[in-house]
Amino acid sequence: MVSGSRLExxxxxxxxxxxxxxxxxxxxxxxxxxxxxxxxxGYVDAVNLTDNQTAIVRMSSIMSSVFVLExxxxxxxxxACRDRNRLAQQSDLLGAYAAGIRNVLCLTxxxxxxxxxxxxxxxxxxxxxxLIHTVADMNAGTLLSxxxxxxxxxxxxxxxxxxxxxxxxxxxxRLAKKIQAGAHFIQTQPVFDWPKFEKWMSAVRxxxxxxxxxxxxxxxxxxxxxxxxxxxxxxxxxSISDECIKRMESAQDPKEEGVRMCVETMQRLRETPGVRxxxxxxxxxxxxxxxxxxxxxxxxxxxxxxxxxxxxxxxxTN
Amino acid sequence: xxxxxxxxxxxxxxxxxxxxxxLFGENLFKKAVFGCQDCGQCVLSYNAFVCCxxxxxxxxxxxxxxxxxxxxxxxxxNRPCIWWLIYKRAKWMGRIEKLKKxxxxxxxxxxxxxxxMNMFAGRILPLDLSxxxxxxxxxxxxxxxKW
Numbered sequence: 045m046v047s048g049s050r051l052e053x054x055x056x057x058x059x060x061x062x063x064x065x066x067x068x069x070x071x072x073x074x075x076x077x078x079x080x081x082x083x084x085x086g087y088v089d090a091v092n093l094t095d096n097q098t099a100i101v102r103m104s105s106i107m108s109s110v111f112v113l114e115x116x117x118x119x120x121x122x123x124a125c126r127d128r129n130r131l132a133q134q135s136d137l138l139g140a141y142a143a144g145i146r147n148v149l150c151l152t153x154x155x156x157x158x159x160x161x162x163x164x165x166x167x168x169x170x171x172x173x174x175l176i177h178t179v180a181d182m183n184a185g186t187l188l189s190x191x192x193x194x195x196x197x198x199x200x201x202x203x204x205x206x207x208x209x210x211x212x213x214x215x216x217x218r219l220a221k222k223i224q225a226g227a228h229f230i231q232t233q234p235v236f237d238w239p240k241f242e243k244w245m246s247a248v249r250x251x252x253x254x255x256x257x258x259x260x261x262x263x264x265x266x267x268x269x270x271x272x273x274x275x276x277x278x279x280x281x282x283s284i285s286d287e288c289i290k291r292m293e294s295a296q297d298p299k300e301e302g303v304r305m306c307v308e309t310m311q312r313l314r315e316t317p318g319v320r321x322x323x324x325x326x327x328x329x330x331x332x333x334x335x336x337x338x339x340x341x342x343x344x345x346x347x348x349x350x351x352x353x354x355x356x357x358x359x360x361t362n
Numbered sequence: 363x364x365x366x367x368x369x370x371x372x373x374x375x376x377x378x379x380x381x382x383x384x385l386f387g388e389n390l391f392k393k394a395v396f397g398c399q400d401c402g403q404c405v406l407s408y409n410a411f412v413c414c415x416x417x418x419x420x421x422x423x424x425x426x427x428x429x430x431x432x433x434x435x436x437x438x439x440n441r442p443c444i445w446w447l448i449y450k451r452a453k454w455m456g457r458i459e460k461l462k463k464x465x466x467x468x469x470x471x472x473x474x475x476x477x478x479m480n481m482f483a484g485r486i487l488p489l490d491l492s493x494x495x496x497x498x499x500x501x502x503x504x505x506x507x508k509w
Contacts, residue, residue, distance in 0.1 A: 130467060155419060166419070169468075174466070188467070210431060211446065214425060217458075218424035220462070280436030281430075
């Protein structure tokens with residue numbers, strides 16, 4: 045047990061977890077976040093708060109995470125390396141921990157030209173593996189400078205993996221590096237290409253990595269075939285199978301079909317060995333989450349045991 | 363590295379003109395051959411002799427998630443993904459094991475200094491031409507003066 049966060053306790057108890065995702069508002073009012081919390085409370089075990097995703101300015105992920113706590117959900121704060129150097133990242137992490145945030149997802153971040161302020165300077169002082177290592181060091185009580193932290197934070201550290209990008213062997217090497225650097229859980233890109241995902245998952249299992257880290261696989265409900273085509277053509281690193289596109293194209297009601305497809309993927313993932321949870325990414329469609337969770341048969345959500353009891357039952361996973 | 367190379371580095375760093383000549387020679391060679399980005403802490407020998415700092419995100423520990431299916435960069439679709447190149451070259455050279463090394467954060471003080479002299483002085487990892495992965499512990503040393 046590292047942090048004792050709800051997400052960590054559930055994972056170590058052996059439960060199959062669900063994570064949601066919320067993008068903070070482009071505005072200076074927290075009401076939007078509190079409202080979105082209603083879609084997640086009781087339906088998922090933790091919610092990701094994106095950090096200026098696709099390099100578009102939004103409310104900071106740290107403050108949004110604090111508001112999510114206020115709204116009664118558990119946040120997973122995302123932290124990208126694009127906007128901050130190592131000094132800012134470390135101080136933000138300390139502040140975040142003090143504010144009650146226990147889960148952090150370390151990312152490199154989309155390149156600044158993907159957003160609407162391509163003229164900005166990209167920092168990329170650390171990369172995601174180094175950031176994971178830094179957080180692990182902070183958990184152990186030291187900053188990058190070697191200064192001692194009194195008291196140190198205790199984050200549940202996450203990393204990202206893309207099962208669909210080539211070359212596969214390099215992806216596994218990088219995943220192993222992240223685990224070695226200190227990642228406790230891994231979240232992936234959404235699955236729209238089952239054969240490719242299976243290939244990656246079996247490579248992960250062959251390397252024994254699913255025993256060392258909790259793998260939480262992404263799914264995404266889509267509303268139209270246009271969204272799928274956009275992701276296939278414009279979002280690098282995404283893989284959409286022709287089967288998915290055909291299915292959405294021929295659907296009478298694409299919205300319904302999108303939900304059905306997502307639910308099927310979720311049910312399939314539950315049966316996949318090595319997968320310990322699902323990360324639902326309803327981009328700008330948070331209100332669909334309760335329906336997805338219910339139809340996939342994940343209700344009611346389990347309650348975590350108190351920290352002391354979980355420690356006794358802790359699995360071999362790090 | 364050794365007492366001898368440390369003495370060379372120390373001597374060179376004391377003489378600005380000599381140091382600049384070394385740096386110029388190093389840049390001339392490494393920029394032309396490897397597209398060197400002058401980080402001053404060369405990891406070419408770990409990355410199958412492809413400079414990872416040419417990546418727009420300067421990824422030192424492997425590719426980001428955005429590599430396109432045809433092996434192109436997500437930021438510049440007409441350029442190859444650097445880590446794709448590194449992987450292909452490492453595979454060809456039998457140096458995949460080397461890619462498993464964790465690289466510590468870049469010491470920004472070493473940017474635009476001579477990586478050769480930094481290597482001689484023992485500030486950075488020495489050139490490693492073996493195919494296996496070897497873990498090397500580095501002592502903490504002050505950066506060179508900037509001329």
